[in-house]
Amino acid sequence: MKSLVQATIAIVVACALLFFAAHQLEAGGAQGSKDTITVYNWGEYIDPDLIAQFTEETGIKVIYETFDSNEAMMTKVQQGGSAYDIAVPSEYMVEMMKEEDLLIPLDHSKIPNMKNIDPYFLDLAFDPGNEYTIPYFWGTVGIVYNPTMVEDHLTFDTWEHLWDPSLKGKVFLVDGAREVMGMGLNSLGESLNAKDDELLRQATDKLISLSPNIKAIIGDEITPLMINNEATVALTWSGQAADMMWENEDLDFAVPEEGSNLWFDSFVIPKTAANIDGAHAFINFMLDAEVSAQNNDYVGYSTPNAAAMELMDPEVIEDERFYPDEELREHLEVYENLGLEWLGKYNEYFLEFKMSLR
Amino acid sequence: MTTKVSKGSLFPYVIWIALFVIAPILLVGYFSLLDLNGNFTLANYVNFFKPAYLTMTLTSFWYAFLITLFTLIVAYPTAYFLTKTKHKHLWLMFIIIPSWINLLLKTYAFIGIFGLYGPINAIAEVFGIEPTQILFTDFSFIFVAVYIFIPFMIIPIFNALDKLNPTLVYAARDLGASRFTTFRRVVFPLTIEGVKSGIQVTFIPALSLFMITRLIAGNQVITLGTAIEQQFLVAQNWGMGSTIAVFLIIFMVIIMLLTGQKRKRGRV
Numbered sequence: 001m002k003s004l005v006q007a008t009i010a011i012v013v014a015c016a017l018l019f020f021a022a023h024q025l026e027a028g029g030a031q032g033s034k035d036t037i038t039v040y041n042w043g044e045y046i047d048p049d050l051i052a053q054f055t056e057e058t059g060i061k062v063i064y065e066t067f068d069s070n071e072a073m074m075t076k077v078q079q080g081g082s083a084y085d086i087a088v089p090s091e092y093m094v095e096m097m098k099e100e101d102l103l104i105p106l107d108h109s110k111i112p113n114m115k116n117i118d119p120y121f122l123d124l125a126f127d128p129g130n131e132y133t134i135p136y137f138w139g140t141v142g143i144v145y146n147p148t149m150v151e152d153h154l155t156f157d158t159w160e161h162l163w164d165p166s167l168k169g170k171v172f173l174v175d176g177a178r179e180v181m182g183m184g185l186n187s188l189g190e191s192l193n194a195k196d197d198e199l200l201r202q203a204t205d206k207l208i209s210l211s212p213n214i215k216a217i218i219g220d221e222i223t224p225l226m227i228n229n230e231a232t233v234a235l236t237w238s239g240q241a242a243d244m245m246w247e248n249e250d251l252d253f254a255v256p257e258e259g260s261n262l263w264f265d266s267f268v269i270p271k272t273a274a275n276i277d278g279a280h281a282f283i284n285f286m287l288d289a290e291v292s293a294q295n296n297d298y299v300g301y302s303t304p305n306a307a308a309m310e311l312m313d314p315e316v317i318e319d320e321r322f323y324p325d326e327e328l329r330e331h332l333e334v335y336e337n338l339g340l341e342w343l344g345k346y347n348e349y350f351l352e353f354k355m356s357l358r
Numbered sequence: 359m360t361t362k363v364s365k366g367s368l369f370p371y372v373i374w375i376a377l378f379v380i381a382p383i384l385l386v387g388y389f390s391l392l393d394l395n396g397n398f399t400l401a402n403y404v405n406f407f408k409p410a411y412l413t414m415t416l417t418s419f420w421y422a423f424l425i426t427l428f429t430l431i432v433a434y435p436t437a438y439f440l441t442k443t444k445h446k447h448l449w450l451m452f453i454i455i456p457s458w459i460n461l462l463l464k465t466y467a468f469i470g471i472f473g474l475y476g477p478i479n480a481i482a483e484v485f486g487i488e489p490t491q492i493l494f495t496d497f498s499f500i501f502v503a504v505y506i507f508i509p510f511m512i513i514p515i516f517n518a519l520d521k522l523n524p525t526l527v528y529a530a531r532d533l534g535a536s537r538f539t540t541f542r543r544v545v546f547p548l549t550i551e552g553v554k555s556g557i558q559v560t561f562i563p564a565l566s567l568f569m570i571t572r573l574i575a576g577n578q579v580i581t582l583g584t585a586i587e588q589q590f591l592v593a594q595n596w597g598m599g600s601t602i603a604v605f606l607i608i609f610m611v612i613i614m615l616l617t618g619q620k621r622k623r624g625r626v
Contacts, residue, residue, distance in 0.1 A: 071591050175572060177592055216494040216576020221469065230474040230491070340394045340594055347593040351585065352410050357578050358496075 037085040037278040038063040040073060042265070045088065045137075047298035054285050060278045077102055083274040086282055091126040091264045094133055095337040103132040104269040110280035113287035120326070121304035124264065125334065133266035134283050137301040139238035140262055140324065140332060141179055142255035144245070149232045156254040159187035162233070163210055171213045172222050172234040177343075177350035178335055179261070180207065180217070183235060184353075186259045193336040197345070204349045208356045217354060226251060237263075238322055239301035246300065253321045255328070262332035264304075383607065389600035402601035411585070411602070418581040419609075422564035425503045429560050430553065432504065433511035437552075438545075440512070441519045450516055457509040465573050468502050469493060472574075494576035502574045503564060511556040518552025519545075554617040562610050582606055 039051075043066040051062045065082070067073040070093040077084060078100065089097060097103050108114060108130070114122075117135060127133045143156040150170075154161045162171055173180050182192030184203035194200060215231070223240060225231040227247040236244075241253040267286070269279045285291060292308035302322050303309060309317045317323050324332070338346065393399040405411070436453070440446050456464070470476055472492040479489035492498050522545065530540040546553075568583030577584070582602050589599030 069591070071594070172576075175577060177588075215491070216578065218572055218576050221573060225473075228473070228475060344394065344593045344595045344598070347588055347595075348410070351414075351580070351588065354577050354580050354584075355410060355413060357580075 034275065034278070035059060036061045036063060037275050037282055038065065038083055039086045039282065040065050040067060040076070040082075040084040040270075041086070041088045042066060043068060045265075045299055047295045050286070050291055050295055053291070054282060057285070058278075058281055060275075060281065062282070074100075074102070077270045077272055080272050083272050084270050085273040085275050085279040087268050087270050088136055088265050089268060090335075091124070091266070092335045092337045094266060094268065095126050097268065097270070098127075098132060099337075102271050104271060104273055104276065105131050106134065106269065106283075107280060110277070111284045111287065113284050113289075116287050116289055116292070116305050116307035118304050118306040118309075121264070126264075126337075127266070133268050134287065135304040136265050136267050136286070137239070137296075137299065138262065138264045138304055139301050139322075140255050141182070141235065141237055141260050142241065142253055142321075143233060144226060144236050144241040144251055144253045145233045146226070146229065146231075146248075146250050147252050148250050149229070156233075157257050159183060159256045159258055161256075162187075162213065162235075164213075167213045167233060169213065169215050170232040171210070172215055172225065172231050173217045174222065174234070174236055175217045175219050177347045179235065180353065181346045181350055182261055182335070183207075186256070189258055192259070192261060192333050193338065195338065195342050200345060200349050204353055207353045211353070211356045214357055217357070239299070242300040242322060255321070255324065255332070257331060259331040259333060262329065262334050264334070386600045386603050386607070389596050390604045392597045394595060394597065399597075402597045405598060406601055406605060414580055414582055414585055415605070417579065418565050418583075421500070421503075421567075421579060421581065422561050424500055425507065425564045426557055426561045428500060428504045429507045429511045430556065433508055433556065434515055434553070436508075437512045437515040437519055440516055446516075446520070450512070453512055454509050461506065462569065464506065465502065465570050468498070468505075468574060472498050493574065494578055496575075496579070499570065499575035499579050502570055503567060506570075507560045507564065510559045514552040514555040514559070515549060516552075518549035522548050558614065558617050561613060565609065566606055 037060055039046075039062055041064065045066075046064075048064075051064060055061055065084075067076070070090050073087060073089060074093060074097060076082065077087060077097070094103075111134065114130075114134065121135045121138065122130055124135075143162070145154070145156055151164070151166050154164055154166075156162070173183075178192075181200070181203060184207040185192045185194050185199065187206060188199070188203055190199050190203070194203075220240075222231065222234045222236055223244055226234055226244045229248070229250075238253065238255070241251070245251045245253065267283045269276060273279055286295065287305060289305065289307035289311055292303060292305040293311040296303040296305070296308060296312060303312075320328065390402055391398050391400070393401060440449050440453075443449050471478060473479070474489055474491055476492075478492060483489055526544055526548070527540055530544045531537075535543065565581070566583035566586070567581055568587050571577060571579045571581055571584050582605070586599050586602050586606075589595045589602065593599075
């Protein structure tokens with residue numbers, strides 16, 4: 001009995017200490033004093049050297065946290081436990097956060113480096129006049145494949161190539177309802193924002209006819225599989241494809257001509273911000289031509305920063321797979337915020353497609 | 359019989375159960391009655407009886423059944439031989455140690471092990487077998503799930519076997535029962551309670567497995583757990599997600615009733 005009591009006390013004391021330590025750490029993040037900012041970003045989405053450089057130049061310390069999905073990020077911002085000064089949502093999430101009144105308007109006079117951004121990427125439909133957002137990176141959804149492992153005629157300039165009988169059990173898809181349903185709709189020549197049951201039905205049937213070719217529907221695990229030549233063809237985002245191609249030079253990437261998704265990730269200042277001036281300073285710093293060029297080099301996604309592009313290796317920015325020209329961009333569409341009802345339908349159809357895999 | 363426990367000392371437990379058992383279940387029940395706009399509706403329940411969810415329920419049960427069956431087939435003999443060894447508690451600990459390692463970490467390890475260039479295919483190649491992709495198949499899914507659940511099945515069975523009075527076995531053998539008959543008529547019936555709790559701790563979580571359905575089965579296997587995750591995180595339809603959870607709770611209650619009805623033995 002005595003040892004039981006001792007053990008209980010030991011556990012309680014240990015828990016109390018851990019709780020106290022965690023509270024101290026959290027408080028450090030939540031305090032948000034003049035000389036710290038908390039940046040909430042996707043994983044592997046910034047050159048860490050630049051964070052150090054920012055602190056050196058401005059004296060503002062950066063607490064850096066990462067998330068792996070827009071939805072998880074929004075939930076944390078909504079809860080308001082941590083003082084995030086900067087977040088990096090995708091465009092449809094910007095719309096949702098605006099609806100939920102989670103964003104603070106930007107003061108453009110504090111971001112003079114905004115002039116560096118290609119006007120094509122400003123004043124977009126999801127945020128007219130850039131009231132809340134500054135574009136950070138952009139990209140597409142396309143097909144990464146290994147030309148040494150597929151038949152020569154498959155170049156994936158059309159989605160139809162995914163249905164090729166030679167690819168039986170070889171195709172990997174990313175586990176996202178918008179991406180996969182969008183691909184189905186695009187392959188029919190329809191818009192990936194379609195709100196029409198008939199079209200979604202047709203797209204689902206079209207996808208179901210693809211199931212013999214599908215090996216698996218997974219997430220980021222696609223990257224090592226493609227790098228190690230364990231997978232042949234995968235539907236993925238352009239930046240992820242760039243990462244894979246960096247590691248495995250055999251790989252190639254294509255955005256089918258029928259159309260695909262064009263996405264933007266942007267800096268925003270969420271309502272949780274405690275150091276709004278610091279957040280503006282950070283955004284402005286990241287838009288500096290040299291800083292941005294260095295960051296683009298590290299991250300590998302496509303940059304909207306025109307001044308930075310002039311400093312980058314011409315070979316990179318002339319690569320139409322990652323920097324499609326305006327004519328190609330005509331075929332690309334930005335995800336619209338479908339609203340929960342249609343998002344639910346997309347999800348149900350996607351689930352039906354997944355169920356057909358076996 | 360009067361209880362010696364005063365009502366006051368039960369208070370913390372009542373609070374605990376109210377806050378962390380009853381309240382969440384009530385909340386899940388409440389959310390299951392809401393549609394996307396927060397209005398009361400039974401549509402989620404109607405929705406559940408659509409073919410997609412019914413098929414999903416059946417596949418969930420089928421895979422949970424297979425996982426439990428194979429786990430039992432591996433775990434019972436293991437537990438049995440463990441009780442026969444000299445340092446049985448030491449060996450038991452070795453079997454339990456892997457369950458101290460994070461589940462996700464073990465799952466990722468299997469991605470490497472089963473990979474096209476992983477050790478299993480390397481060994482197969484030595485014997486002249488063409489390397490094949492073992493990942494993303496029914497086999498890999500059930501293998502990994504069984505691996506994960508084995509310690510949880512072994513512990514209750516081991517405890518039941520450990521408590522078994524060996525003289526009963528000697529008596530059966532003395533009276534002429536064969537080894538097999540002794541096992542079938544004496545050992546197994548006396549350890550059935552251990553088997554039942556092992557089945558409970560395996561079957562019920564197996565019904566709602568979701569992470570390894572994606573990582574190991576590549577979504578070739580869709581369980582109710584996957585559906586709940588998607589409803590909450592992607593579709594943000596808490597109503598439908600909760601409805602599926604309500605059905606899971608109902609299924610689990612049924613399983614508990616089926617596997618745990620022997621209460622009479624408690625009274626002597």
